[in-house]
Amino acid sequence: MTQLFLGLGSNIEPQRYLPLGLAELESLLGPLRLSPVYEGAAIGFNGAPFWNLVVEASTSLSVGELQVALRTIEYAHGRPQNASRNSPRSLDIDILIYGELSGVVDGVVLPRGEILENAFVLRPLAELAPDDRHPVNGRTYSDLWNAYDAAAQPLQAVALEV
Template identity: 45%
Template sequence: MAQVFISLGSNINKAHYIQAANTVLALHLTELTFSSVFESEAVGFSGKNFYNSVVGGNTTLELREFCQLLKKIEREHGRKDNDKKFSPRTLDLDLLFYDDLICEIPAQIPRDEITKNAFVLWPLVEVAPNLIHPVLQKSIADIWQAYDKTQQKLWKVELPVV
């Protein structure tokens, strides 16, 4: 059983796709934890604001299988394989941690966005403040404490009940 943390993002019909992702992930993970949902401006391109959150849980899938599952969920929710890196998204699922694994293939684990983007780090600190980053050997809470919070503006939002 592996402990995983996934970053969710959407700026197209964003409330719908964040809620849909939470529902689908709940079918594949146990011991789920959900962060608040945050809204932020697009980073790296000019576009509509994003909703972002983090989901934590446990999986019995091996790393490669889990990465394939996340890609399948993205495609089932309108994501195209040829979407540009910095562009609007129906759904973006990034695996942040898979236990304390450090690797580049089949995905960069841990994701470097953890320390670069408030829209990843703030929701992550809500669900895993005591988790130790395996490369930095610091807790997520300590990384968030040291983060320059003036770099990116984001705020919590309430999703409509569906």
């Protein structure tokens, strides 16, 4: 089994779609550990704020198999198959970390670059796995978050009923 971290986000009815996505992920992967949920501004386009969290799980699926399963969950919950990268989402699920893999694996870039770029990924990851280390630069997620300019992308904790 491989430890993995997924990023989940929604800016279309997040109180509805995030719990639905989490239920499907639990059916697919088994027990999940969840970070706190944060609301932050849409990045790269004008839109409603996103709710984001990070999920830890384990899987025996390959990266490619997991990616296909995640897209299936997204499509089942309203994601258009032709959605552009920077657009509103009912449910967005990204593979952030898959074990110690790095590079392009089955078409997926690992670890996901947004870990180091966006507060909505790094902060919940640092809270969920503070002592885990980034597979490429070796720094702990808590150290990365402490060095991050949190004022550049303000986040607000929100309550999600799952």
